[in-house]
Amino acid sequence: MKRLSNSLMPPLQPVLKKIGWALLAVSLLGFIDAAYLSAKFYLGETPTCFLLKGCDVVTTSSYSSVAGVPIALFGALFYLAVFVLSLAFLDRRAPKLLKWIGAISVPGFLFTLYLVYLQFFVLHALCIYCMFSALTSTTVFVLALIGMRLLRRTQVNAV
Amino acid sequence: MESNEISAKSIAMWVGAALLITIVLVGVVKFAGSKEGTPGENPIVAGLVPVSEKDWVRGASTGVATLIEYSDFQCPACASYYPLVERIVSDYSDSVRFVYRHFPLGQHAQARGAASAAEAAGRQGKFWEMYRLLFEGQSEWAGNPTAEKTFESYASQLNLNMEKYRADVTLSEVQDIIQTQYEGGIKANVNATPTFFLNGRKLQNPAGYEAFKQLIDAALATSS
Numbered sequence: 380m381k382r383l384s385n386s387l388m389p390p391l392q393p394v395l396k397k398i399g400w401a402l403l404a405v406s407l408l409g410f411i412d413a414a415y416l417s418a419k420f421y422l423g424e425t426p427t428c429f430l431l432k433g434c435d436v437v438t439t440s441s442y443s444s445v446a447g448v449p450i451a452l453f454g455a456l457f458y459l460a461v462f463v464l465s466l467a468f469l470d471r472r473a474p475k476l477l478k479w480i481g482a483i484s485v486p487g488f489l490f491t492l493y494l495v496y497l498q499f500f501v502l503h504a505l506c507i508y509c510m511f512s513a514l515t516s517t518t519v520f521v522l523a524l525i526g527m528r529l530l531r532r533t534q535v536n537a538v
Numbered sequence: 539m540e541s542n543e544i545s546a547k548s549i550a551m552w553v554g555a556a557l558l559i560t561i562v563l564v565g566v567v568k569f570a571g572s573k574e575g576t577p578g579e580n581p582i583v584a585g586l587v588p589v590s591e592k593d594w595v596r597g598a599s600t601g602v603a604t605l606i607e608y609s610d611f612q613c614p615a616c617a618s619y620y621p622l623v624e625r626i627v628s629d630y631s632d633s634v635r636f637v638y639r640h641f642p643l644g645q646h647a648q649a650r651g652a653a654s655a656a657e658a659a660g661r662q663g664k665f666w667e668m669y670r671l672l673f674e675g676q677s678e679w680a681g682n683p684t685a686e687k688t689f690e691s692y693a694s695q696l697n698l699n700m701e702k703y704r705a706d707v708t709l710s711e712v713q714d715i716i717q718t719q720y721e722g723g724i725k726a727n728v729n730a731t732p733t734f735f736l737n738g739r740k741l742q743n744p745a746g747y748e749a750f751k752q753l754i755d756a757a758l759a760t761s762s
Contacts (some may be wrong), residue, residue, distance in 0.1 A: 411562055418570035426612035427730045427743060433645040439614040440681070459559070470548045485562050502681075504645045 396403060398526040402465035409515035410458035416451035416508050433504025442497050449522035454512055457487050459518055474530050481523040540573050582738040585725040594665050597627050601755045606637040606735040608723045611653060611672045612646035612680045616732045620673040622747050633758055640719040641731050648685040653716045655689035660707035664696050688759045
């Protein structure tokens with residue numbers, strides 16, 4: 380179908396488009412990671428305890444689930460939401476979609492800080508999958524922040 | 539104002555993304571559930587310390603098959619293997635000799651204390667009784683700074699002489715036994731717990747009782 384109303388959908392700024400793709404990629408990586416941890420949880424498997432690694436401590440600790448639901452599943456849903464929103468943003472080019480990503484990435488980032496704090500100061504054990512997720516959620520937060528700043532600037536310019 | 543037209547490009551994008559997510563989900567579940575390793579292919583581990591009278595041994599005295607476990611009382615995976623091992627030991631009581639060796643990992647703050655408790659109980663003839671209580675009660679004491687108190691309650695539950703128990707727990711001899719077994723594990727390239735050796739060959743941890751049974755049966759078939 381040919382697009383008639385091009386003026387209603389202005390082309391995205393190249394930088395914003397790049398940010399959209401980056402958000403898409405990072406959220407997919409985070410999703411794979413969190414889905415893997417969730418699958419492990421529901422398969423009822425206990426990770427083998429490794430020398431110099433604390434994945435067993437972290438993923439079997441009382442902090443690893445809330446009312447029987449693994450934290451990783453919340454993570455997977457978060458990344459899936461970011462993924463869908465970035466896709467929608469790239470497709471529809473509506474600034475509000477990027478703002479939504481920004482809005483959900485704030486609690487996501489705060490929760491990440493809490494989980495990293497737990498690993499370092501409460502459990503004294505680090506889990507590589509959890510730290511990878513911390514990295515991806517921080518990246519989502521930073522990208523969303525940059526994207527929103529760029530949006531604001533273009534909107535100001537437009538007025 | 540948004541355009542409600544649907545271009546071929548955006549359909550392709552969404553269908554592609556939905557496919558991608560589906561593939562990822564299937565792949566992740568498959569990968570998470572996959573069991574590595576084939577039985578019987580592993581070489582004899584040269585660095586493995588031979589079974590001696592210093593070891594805690596259960597089951598057949600002149601075992602056709604010897605199963606050595608390097609384990610850590612605070613390791614969740616070890617606790618989940620504990621009932622499997624119990625079943626193996628009772629089902630193969632006349633053909634399998636089971637040896638338990640300490641391999642307390644650094645990230646498990648109470649693992650050495652638990653190993654000491656088992657050794658101290660062993661000095662009063664109740665190593666295996668304490669071993670059971672420690673694994674069965676792991677969630678009560680793991681990660682708990684006052685785990686020593688829980689171990690003492692186990693000791694009194696086993697009617698141990700508490701004065702002797704308290705003295706033995708801190709004994710340097712007991713610490714040496716644990717350290718020697720740990721170092722033996724390092725020599726045998728143990729880097730995770732539980733690690734099982736069957737007739738000197740390192741096992742890929744079996745996925746369940748049936749898989750464990752198959753490994754034992756295979757070892758018994760080749761050695762008889």
